[in-house]
Amino acid sequence: MSAAPAVVAVNTFREAVRDRVLYNLVFFALTMIGAAIIVGQISIGIERLVIVNLGLSAISVFGLVMAVFIGVGLVSKEMEKRTLYSLLSKPVRRWEFLVGKYAGLLLTLTVNTSFMTLGLAAALFYVGRPFVRTDGSILVAVYFILLELALVTALALFFSCFSSPMLSTLFTLGIYVTGVFAKDIRDVGDLTQNPVVKATALVLYYLVPNFHNFNAIAAAAHGETVPISFVWQNTLYAVLYVTLVLLSAAAVFSRRNLK
Amino acid sequence: MSNPAIEILGLTKDYPTGFFRQRVRRSLDNLTLRVEEGEIFGFLGPNGAGKTTTLKLLMGLIFPTSGIARIRGWSIDDVRMHREIGYLPEQPYFYDYLTARELLDYYARFFGFGAAERRERVGRLLECVGLAGAANLQLRKFSKGMLQRVGIAQAILHDPQVVFLDEPMSGLDPIGRREVRDIILEQKQHGRTVFFSTHILSDAEMLCDRVAVLVEGKLRGVGSPGEIVAIEVHGMEILFEGRDGRALPAELTGRAKKIGGRYRLEVPEAGLYSALEELRGCNARILSVSPVRPTLEDYFLRVAGEGHAKAVAEEVRAR
Numbered sequence: 001m002s003a004a005p006a007v008v009a010v011n012t013f014r015e016a017v018r019d020r021v022l023y024n025l026v027f028f029a030l031t032m033i034g035a036a037i038i039v040g041q042i043s044i045g046i047e048r049l050v051i052v053n054l055g056l057s058a059i060s061v062f063g064l065v066m067a068v069f070i071g072v073g074l075v076s077k078e079m080e081k082r083t084l085y086s087l088l089s090k091p092v093r094r095w096e097f098l099v100g101k102y103a104g105l106l107l108t109l110t111v112n113t114s115f116m117t118l119g120l121a122a123a124l125f126y127v128g129r130p131f132v133r134t135d136g137s138i139l140v141a142v143y144f145i146l147l148e149l150a151l152v153t154a155l156a157l158f159f160s161c162f163s164s165p166m167l168s169t170l171f172t173l174g175i176y177v178t179g180v181f182a183k184d185i186r187d188v189g190d191l192t193q194n195p196v197v198k199a200t201a202l203v204l205y206y207l208v209p210n211f212h213n214f215n216a217i218a219a220a221a222h223g224e225t226v227p228i229s230f231v232w233q234n235t236l237y238a239v240l241y242v243t244l245v246l247l248s249a250a251a252v253f254s255r256r257n258l259k
Numbered sequence: 260m261s262n263p264a265i266e267i268l269g270l271t272k273d274y275p276t277g278f279f280r281q282r283v284r285r286s287l288d289n290l291t292l293r294v295e296e297g298e299i300f301g302f303l304g305p306n307g308a309g310k311t312t313t314l315k316l317l318m319g320l321i322f323p324t325s326g327i328a329r330i331r332g333w334s335i336d337d338v339r340m341h342r343e344i345g346y347l348p349e350q351p352y353f354y355d356y357l358t359a360r361e362l363l364d365y366y367a368r369f370f371g372f373g374a375a376e377r378r379e380r381v382g383r384l385l386e387c388v389g390l391a392g393a394a395n396l397q398l399r400k401f402s403k404g405m406l407q408r409v410g411i412a413q414a415i416l417h418d419p420q421v422v423f424l425d426e427p428m429s430g431l432d433p434i435g436r437r438e439v440r441d442i443i444l445e446q447k448q449h450g451r452t453v454f455f456s457t458h459i460l461s462d463a464e465m466l467c468d469r470v471a472v473l474v475e476g477k478l479r480g481v482g483s484p485g486e487i488v489a490i491e492v493h494g495m496e497i498l499f500e501g502r503d504g505r506a507l508p509a510e511l512t513g514r515a516k517k518i519g520g521r522y523r524l525e526v527p528e529a530g531l532y533s534a535l536e537e538l539r540g541c542n543a544r545i546l547s548v549s550p551v552r553p554t555l556e557d558y559f560l561r562v563a564g565e566g567h568a569k570a571v572a573e574e575v576r577a578r
Contacts, residue, residue, distance in 0.1 A: 003368070003369075003371065004369055007365065007368045007369060011354070011357075011365055014356070014357075015354065015356055018356040019356070081352050082348060082350075082351075082352050083352060083353060083354055084320075085315075085318070085320060085346070085348040085351070086346065086347075086348060086351060086353065086366070086410070086413055087366075088318065088319065088320060089318045089320075089341060089344065089345070089346035089348075089423075090341055090366060090369040090370070091338050091339070091341040091342050091369055091370070092338075092341075092369055093338050255322065257320075257321040257322060258315070258320045258321060
């Protein structure tokens with residue numbers, strides 16, 4: 001197995017770490033979690049619910065912003081700046097470059113999400129609430145956010161292989177929003193009598209990633225336990241979907257003429 | 260028989276153009292070329308001739324419409340070929356958040372060198388291209404010339420057998436150009452093949468064992484700089500002066516070009532002896548007689564000019 005993907009991944013991580021924009025995003029996310037403390041203090045009796053809800057939402061939204069905005073530039077920026085020319089003259093296969101870029105951004109997102117999760121734990125600790133066993137569902141929710149980000153990053157990378165950053169952003173966010181409402185789209189298909197709408201809803205439901213299933217924020221806020229089978233199901237779904245998207249990206253990128 | 264360093268057979272590249280991409284622009288037309296091991300090979304041509312397209316095809320950055328190419332026997336589609344080559348892109352740009360040392364270390368990792376070897380190689384190469392003092396500076400602070408040096412360092416970092424340089428002298432001052440020339444010659448001394456494109460014909464004339472001239476995607480000539488320009492040797496140059504400061508006939512000096520106190524007369528090869536007789540008759544002192552050899556630049560300008568004229572004629576015909 002070639003070491004090229006790992007070498008590219010470490011460099012992608014290094015690039016993100018040296019990018020000041022990233023620190024701004026983490027700062028804003030931690031500020032949001034801090035603000036949750038204040039809102040929590042004025043929400044008598046439901047402090048935990050408010051802090052967990054706002055904190056996890058902040059982690060999800062800022063993670064999504066990072067995944068989309070860094071993801072859409074992963075390949076296109078290298079093509080535009082022509083840094084790819086020197087890199088691809090080395091013994092690096094194009095798919096290895098793609099896997100490396102993907103893994104690098106995923107590593108960045110995991111590290112950032114971990115920092116933000118620590119911020120949320122600090123906020124919960126600050127309001128003097130002891131940690132209980134059901135808080136494990138917060139970690140499950142964070143894990144689901146990471147799976148969601150892994151999917152979004154793969155989509156952003158896929159579009160980045162053949163379209164501009166602007167279009168890639170639109171496509172990725174479009175699929176994300178559709179995926180969040182995947183369950184509602186299926187319900188529309190079930191209720192309608194129109195065969196065209198029915199078929200379209202069905203195709204959309206199976207084609208776009210079902211992001212609805214990755215939202216465990218409400219369960220974590222209410223201290224509900226998430227069944228382990230659901231964790232496995234989401235993990236398997238994300239791995240399969242990401243693999244398919246990365247294979248498609250590799251197929252597109254491996255025959256692409258660089259400008 | 261051993262494999263040539265570079266073997267290009269009928270390489271053609273078309274780009275679709277127009278809104279519906281139904282038209283085709285041919286960037287490289289049926290290029291066939293063979294470069295032997297250990298040669299310094301110059302690839303010449305005006306802007307848009309297809310030089311960079313050829314290099315990008317060989318590097319696998321773009322894909323040919325037809326034709327094949329092999330480097331040291333490896334197909335250009337084979338990733339193992341990349342262990343044998345080094346490449347400096349035209350106007351190189353690198354990750355500007357890295358320092359020069361980090362960038363070279365990053366590239367060295369793809370060749371599986373251990374930490375100690377990477378450190379040694381990177382240090383040696385930075386020294387070689389005159390960047391040892393700027394090794395820990397981020398590349399965003401580098402000038403164009405410094406980036407060019409980093410580019411050359413990354414191209415030869417792993418001691419490749421074939422080095423491809425796209426306009427290596429571009430952006431360099433005279434000292435930098437001299438250093439690059441020395442690096443190219445050093446590569447040859449180590450038995451490596453250097454294939455470089457350039458606009459600076461004096462460099463090609465000085466360095467290259469052979470050159471190829473490409474105009475509008477078509478190969479117009481291959482050979483040693485001497486062979487290429489010898490195709491059209493057509494005159495003799497006589498350098499003379501008046502004996503003991505005596506004046507020469509105005510009819511003779513009018514035909515010659517005055518350079519200081521001397522005269523330069525260009526005559527056709529067949530008219531050399533009669534011209535010498537005439538000069539002797541005028542009591543002129545003949546200082547030298549040498550053939551008029553057009554420079555590579557003369558040849559280049561002629562074929563490039565023909566290509567341009569042909570393109571204009573075709574455009575007019577198309578209208």
